[in-house]
Structures are given as structure tokens and as C-alpha cells.
Amino acid sequence: MVQLMRNLFSAALKGNDALERGILTGILRISKDSMLSGLNNLKTYTLLDQGYSHDFGFKEEEVAYLFKTQGLSTSMEQVKNWYNGYKAGNVVVYNPWSIISCLSEEGRFDVYWVNTGNNDLVKESLFRSSSGIKSKFEQLMQGASLCVPIDKHLSFDLLGRDETALWSLLLFCGYLKFESSHLQFSSDLYDCCVSIPNDEVFRLYNRFFAEWLSNQFDEADDYKFFLDHLIAGNVPSFTEALRCFLLQSASCFDTHGPRKSEGFYHGFVLAMLASLSRTHYIKSNRESGLGRYDVLIIPKKGAKAILLEFKHLRKEEELENAAKLALQQIQDQAYHTELLAYPYVKEVVECGIAFSGKAVLAAYTTYDLVHQQTGAIMLTAKYSQEEWYE
Known part of the structure; x- marks a missing residue:
């Protein structure tokens, strides 16, 4: 195949008196197979170069003109949010396929370009x-x-x-x-x-990571319950679902060892970002109070936020103490401080989660942001029971 393509391009593009100029477009550059390659006189322009920067997509004035000539009253700000953002050299361009598709659908916004190929x-x-x-x-x-x-x-x-x-x-x-x-x-x-x-x-990235998370559950309902328990602050049910998640996702994100546990944690956060971004603000590793929290889930509408702090251990017997320390860290560092910028949020479920292999245990409480009061601290059992401790 390499020989065929070399001969084809060499005959068509090099030493062809009938050709003034040849243009090849694609994503990545052509690899010259060897020093003796017949196709060795290419000039390559990428998005980082100035050459042909006006030809990679539609400029903003061109997009505005196209929508105007179509008689569409579509907000250009919305068009910009959906399909703008690219740069070629110093030129800001819009995705041409998405713009054409949007125009053909009378201004309806949708994911046009990302569905045109195999991702x-x-x-x-x-x-x-x-x-x-x-x-x-x-x-x-x-x-x-x-x-x-x-x-x-x-x-x-x-x-x-x-x-x-x-x-x-x-x-x-x-x-x-x-x-x-x-x-x-x-x-x-x-x-x-x-x-x-x-x-x-x-939206494509959301689909990728939400798909990864949903594939870790045997049933679609299990995936939905997992998310529902999390945002409702139902910690016992959530940790039980998390335990099932760890059992079923071992092939993707093993939790043995510090690097593997890091991979699980970041994969989990990405899945949360993807699955809940329409209804919640998902923030991770941000400064708040006196330190940096692991995960903060803030409802766009609603009064209850969720704060999560994760601890990974090598020994399962130390889970209870680690979960308590994670919760204490949330409280001592005042991670809830960021929530003061969201006056409609009235309470936050603070949860320290410790896991070792596939065992999960959580210590949690509810903090009343209005009256600045902390509720009773509770501890989930490793398996199915729940006990109180002071």
C-alpha cells in the first residue's frame, strides 16, 4: 500500500507538466516513508501557521452574512458559542461544516461536525x-x-x-x-x-466520559441510581453503588497502587463532569477556605451541595480511620467557603470516602450553611449496615 500511494502521489504531483498546483488536505501530515520517497517536496501548513489561515474555515463576517442572507434571526452569540473558537494562524474561524449544516436546518443548533466521522x-x-x-x-x-x-x-x-x-x-x-x-x-x-x-x-467530551461511566454498570438503571444517590446526598446508597462500580470497572481503572488510584480518581471526576454538567457545577481540586478540596458538586437549581474528599489505602482495615480523617480535613479546612458565592445553596453534605481495592467506607455529615451548624457524623459500614459514632 505504501508503494502504491508513493507511486500515485509521485506521478500526480511531481514532474507532472499538466499540473500547476496540487493541494492535499487532512488532519496529520504525510509521513515520508524513506529518504528515497518520491513525494519529498511538500510544503505543509498547519493551524499554527499563517499560510492559508483564511482558508481553514468561515470568518465571523462571513458567518453573519450567511445567516442574514438566509433570513434567519439566529443570535450570533449562540452561533459563536456552538461553532466558533478555532484559530488558524492569527485568524479566528468557525467550523464550516457545522455552519453549513446549521443553515440547512434553518438555524437549528445541533452536533453536526462531531457526528461526521469515527471518534x-x-x-x-x-x-x-x-x-x-x-x-x-x-x-x-x-x-x-x-x-x-x-x-x-x-x-x-x-x-x-x-x-x-x-x-x-x-x-x-x-x-x-x-x-x-x-x-x-x-x-x-x-x-x-x-x-x-x-x-x-x-458535548462530545461529555458523551465520551458519560459513556465510559455508564458502561461500568450492568444495567442502565444502576447508572441512573448511582448518580441520583450522589446528588441527593444519600451517602450509604451511593457508597454501595460506588463499591459495585469499583468491582465492575477494575479492568479500566484498577485502584491498587497510588498511580492506579489516581487514574481511578481522575476518571471518576471526568465522568461526573460529563454526566452532571447540565444540572450541576462540578469542580475539582480548587482552592476554598484553607486548602484544596477533591470534588465539589453544586446544583444549578436546588439547595443541597456535595463535598467529597477521597483517601486511598493499601490496607483495608484502616478504612474507618481514613474516612474520618478525610471528613475532618473537609471541616478543618473550611472547604464549604466557596458555597457562600451561591446563596441559594442552604446545606452541604460533607463526605470523606476511603477505599482500598474494592472496599469502600465513608464518614459524612450535613453542614447547615444558613445557621452554620454541623449535624451528627455518620459512618457507613463496609458492606450493608450503618452505625453512628460521636
Whole structure:
């Protein structure tokens, strides 16, 4: 196949007197198979380059003109939120396929571009990624921008090599946008500030991580109950569901060892971000009070928030003490302070969760934000009972 493509491109693009110019478009650059490759005189332009930057998509004035000529009163702010966000060189562009599809549907917003191809490569790359990458994705899913290394010369045969390859794939595939870039002359890599480009792509990531979480349960109802118990603050039922989740997801995120437990934790948070983002604000590893909490779940409507602090242990017999210490950390560090910015939230369920392998135990209480009072502390048993302690 390599020989066939080399001969085809060489005959069509090199030494062809009938051809003035040839243009090849795609996601990643063509890999020259060897020093003797017949296709060795290509000029490559990526999203990071100025050349052809006006040709990667529609500019804002072009989009406004298209909607106006169609007689649509669609809000340009909504169009921007859904399909804008990309940059080519210094030019801000809109996704052309999504804009055309939206126009053909008389201005109806939907996920058009992300459903035009197979996303399995991106999805599997994310699922197999390190805990460090998952931690960075938590920040991206919360609207943050990150500085990551980008290899402009990445070719398809180098995918899966390292973290740089994944970030480069996501950028050049359109799953991330770059806000700024700076060449590292020592490594030929670019330091790029990247973020999720728009609502269309954000919804795709939501679908990826929600799918991962739901696949860990035998029944769809189990997945729904898992989420319902969590946001309701029903800690005993939630920890029981979490125990089942750990048993069934061992092949994806084993919890043995510090690195594996980190992978589970970040995968869990990403799944929460994806599954609950429409109804709740999901925040992780943020400063509040005197420290940084693990997970804070704030309802967009409703009076009850959830604070989670996780502890991983090697020995199962130490779970109870670790869960109590996690809860004490929530209280001593005043992690609930951030909730003062949400006056409609009246109480928060504070929960310290300790796990070792597939065993889970939680210590929890309810804090009344209005009267600044802490309720009785409760402890879930490792299996099915619940006991009080003072």
C-alpha cells in the first residue's frame, strides 16, 4: 500500500507538466516513508501557521452574512458559542461544516461536525491516557486553558508515542483550539495554550466520559441510581453503588497502587463532569477556605451541595480511620467557603470516602450553611449496615 500511494502521489504531483498546483488536505501530515520517497517536496501548513489561515474555515463576517442572507434571526452569540473558537494562524474561524449544516436546518443548533466521522481513536486514546492527562482534562472540562506541548510535525505513525502526540492529535483534529503558541527552539515543539473550542465539542467530551461511566454498570438503571444517590446526598446508597462500580470497572481503572488510584480518581471526576454538567457545577481540586478540596458538586437549581474528599489505602482495615480523617480535613479546612458565592445553596453534605481495592467506607455529615451548624457524623459500614459514632 505504501508503494502504491508513493507511486500515485509521485506521478500526480511531481514532474507532472499538466499540473500547476496540487493541494492535499487532512488532519496529520504525510509521513515520508524513506529518504528515497518520491513525494519529498511538500510544503505543509498547519493551524499554527499563517499560510492559508483564511482558508481553514468561515470568518465571523462571513458567518453573519450567511445567516442574514438566509433570513434567519439566529443570535450570533449562540452561533459563536456552538461553532466558533478555532484559530488558524492569527485568524479566528468557525467550523464550516457545522455552519453549513446549521443553515440547512434553518438555524437549528445541533452536533453536526462531531457526528461526521469515527471518534473511536480519540475516545480510546483518552480512556487509555495517564492520570496526569486526565487531571488536565478535568481543568479543560471546567473551562480552563492549559499550556501543553504540540508537535507540528506529528504523523499518524507516531500516535500513541507520548503525551505530546495525544495533545497534537486533539488540536489538529479540531477537538482543542490553540489560543497562543510559542516555538521551543531547543526541541522543535510548540508551547500552546489550548482549550475546548465550543459547545459542540464540549458535548462530545461529555458523551465520551458519560459513556465510559455508564458502561461500568450492568444495567442502565444502576447508572441512573448511582448518580441520583450522589446528588441527593444519600451517602450509604451511593457508597454501595460506588463499591459495585469499583468491582465492575477494575479492568479500566484498577485502584491498587497510588498511580492506579489516581487514574481511578481522575476518571471518576471526568465522568461526573460529563454526566452532571447540565444540572450541576462540578469542580475539582480548587482552592476554598484553607486548602484544596477533591470534588465539589453544586446544583444549578436546588439547595443541597456535595463535598467529597477521597483517601486511598493499601490496607483495608484502616478504612474507618481514613474516612474520618478525610471528613475532618473537609471541616478543618473550611472547604464549604466557596458555597457562600451561591446563596441559594442552604446545606452541604460533607463526605470523606476511603477505599482500598474494592472496599469502600465513608464518614459524612450535613453542614447547615444558613445557621452554620454541623449535624451528627455518620459512618457507613463496609458492606450493608450503618452505625453512628460521636
